Amino acid sequence: MREFFQKYKSTILYGFSLAVLLFLMKWLEFRLIVIDHALEIYIGSIAVVFTALGIWLALKLTKPKKETIIVEKEIYVNDAEFVQDRNQLEKLNLSKREMEVLELIAQGCSNQEIASQLFVSLPTIKTHSSKLFEKLDVNRRTQAVEKAKRLKLIP
Amino acid sequence: MREFFQKYKSTILYGFSLAVLLFLMKWLEFRLIVIDHALEIYIGSIAVVFTALGIWLALKLTKPKKETIIVEKEIYVNDAEFVQDRNQLEKLNLSKREMEVLELIAQGCSNQEIASQLFVSLPTIKTHSSKLFEKLDVNRRTQAVEKAKRLKLIP
DNA sequence: AGTAAAATCATCCTTAAGTATGACCTCCAG
DNA sequence: CTGGAGGTCATACTTAAGGATGATTTTACT
Numbered sequence: 291m292r293e294f295f296q297k298y299k300s301t302i303l304y305g306f307s308l309a310v311l312l313f314l315m316k317w318l319e320f321r322l323i324v325i326d327h328a329l330e331i332y333i334g335s336i337a338v339v340f341t342a343l344g345i346w347l348a349l350k351l352t353k354p355k356k357e358t359i360i361v362e363k364e365i366y367v368n369d370a371e372f373v374q375d376r377n378q379l380e381k382l383n384l385s386k387r388e389m390e391v392l393e394l395i396a397q398g399c400s401n402q403e404i405a406s407q408l409f410v411s412l413p414t415i416k417t418h419s420s421k422l423f424e425k426l427d428v429n430r431r432t433q434a435v436e437k438a439k440r441l442k443l444i445p
Numbered sequence: 446m447r448e449f450f451q452k453y454k455s456t457i458l459y460g461f462s463l464a465v466l467l468f469l470m471k472w473l474e475f476r477l478i479v480i481d482h483a484l485e486i487y488i489g490s491i492a493v494v495f496t497a498l499g500i501w502l503a504l505k506l507t508k509p510k511k512e513t514i515i516v517e518k519e520i521y522v523n524d525a526e527f528v529q530d531r532n533q534l535e536k537l538n539l540s541k542r543e544m545e546v547l548e549l550i551a552q553g554c555s556n557q558e559i560a561s562q563l564f565v566s567l568p569t570i571k572t573h574s575s576k577l578f579e580k581l582d583v584n585r586r587t588q589a590v591e592k593a594k595r596l597k598l599i600p
Numbered sequence: 601a602g603t604a605a606a607a608t609c610a611t612c613c614t615t616a617a618g619t620a621t622g623a624c625c626t627c628c629a630g
Numbered sequence: 631c632t633g634g635a636g637g638t639c640a641t642a643c644t645t646a647a648g649g650a651t652g653a654t655t656t657t658a659c660t
Contacts, residue, residue, distance in 0.1 A: 308492065315488050333470050336488060337463070337495045344499020349507065358514045385636060398588030400616065414638050420619070429618075430646085432586055433553030540606060556647070569608050575649065584648075585616085 311339065372445035379443060382425050389443075391418045396435045396444050466494065530597035537580050537598075544598075546573045551590045551599050 315336070384392070387408075394404045405415045419431065428434045438444045470491070539547070542563075549559045556574065560567045574586065583589045593599045 311492065312489070333467075333488075333491060336491055337466065340492045340495035341499040341502065344496040344501075345503040346499075347496070348500040348503030352504065352507075356512050356514055358516055360516050387637065395587065396591070398583070398585060398591040400585060401618095402616080410637085411639055413640055416618070417638080419617085423618080428553070430553060430555060431617075432550065432590065435587065435590065436551070436553040542607065565607085566609055568610055571648075572608080574647085578648080586647075 311336075373442070374444075375442035378441045382441075382443075384422065384425060384443075387418055388422045388425070391415060392422055392434065392438055393444055395419065395431045396438065466491075527600035528597070529599075533596045533598060537596075539577065539580060539598075542573050543577045543580070546570060547577055547589065547593055548599055550574065550586045551593065 315332075390408060391404055394407060399407070401415045401419065402412055405412045408415070419434075423429055423431075423434055426434050426437050428437055435444075470487075545563060546559055549562060554562070556570045557567055560570045563570070574589075578584055578586075578589055581589050581592050583592055590599075
């Protein structure tokens, strides 16, 4: 019941206003017989009142235009997933073994540890690393790591 | 002249409408004498017409209501600008010199190069790096670099 | 003013890293 | 089938790096 009233509040108010005004008119009609030439004033006031009513109705009933604003919210991803630069890799022409050695060097492994992990001898790792340094145009493992990261060969 | 009309278009139209309707009323007034009991209909139509006029006026003159809906669009930025982990730095209690040495080591510099850049002797750098490795709990410069990056001490 | 931490330098020694060279094997394409 | 590339291993040498210890000087703070 209350919901019904809420929903049609404007319509009911309009109807009620009409009823009241018509009643007022009926009463005024009677007065008009007495007061001559007052009909114009009466009609004018009716016009004004209903114009105001119309304006009020319009303001009440018009639905607001919806305007969507898209706000770009930047989210900084700490992840920064690594994408290997295949282009650079081709240019440098590193072999599989050299890449493996490079990765292990970057992890801080010693030559001996690398040799153990790859099941080869220490001299083998030395030759690999030497060739690697030559291709990377460096002469220290630390430089190799720095350059490899800069060239996006490793994360 | 045209601008004036444009500016006060609504007002002029309103005035004109009023004039027309008053003229109409005058004419109807005459008719009412003939047709009995038609005053109510006449008044009613006046009310309806002016209500409509009011609505029209309101719609024309009032600024359209705006309701802004903010939609957040998530943009994933891969930037991940480096922020030094001050917390870790405090825990490790590294001195200024040790940090400087760490940074240069990370850049691939040799001890001799670091000594030259910092205007100190090679043994000094060795002591610094030794203490640095001790604090970082590593025993190779490459490990130090790897760990420092992992702990977000350096980019 | 005195003390602790930081910074500097040195020496001695060990180990890891880097360089050079040569040899051997395997696989694959010309 | 043969030569080149990749991989393996070895030896010998040089240099850089790392560890241990001690000493002196700066700096900062109570």
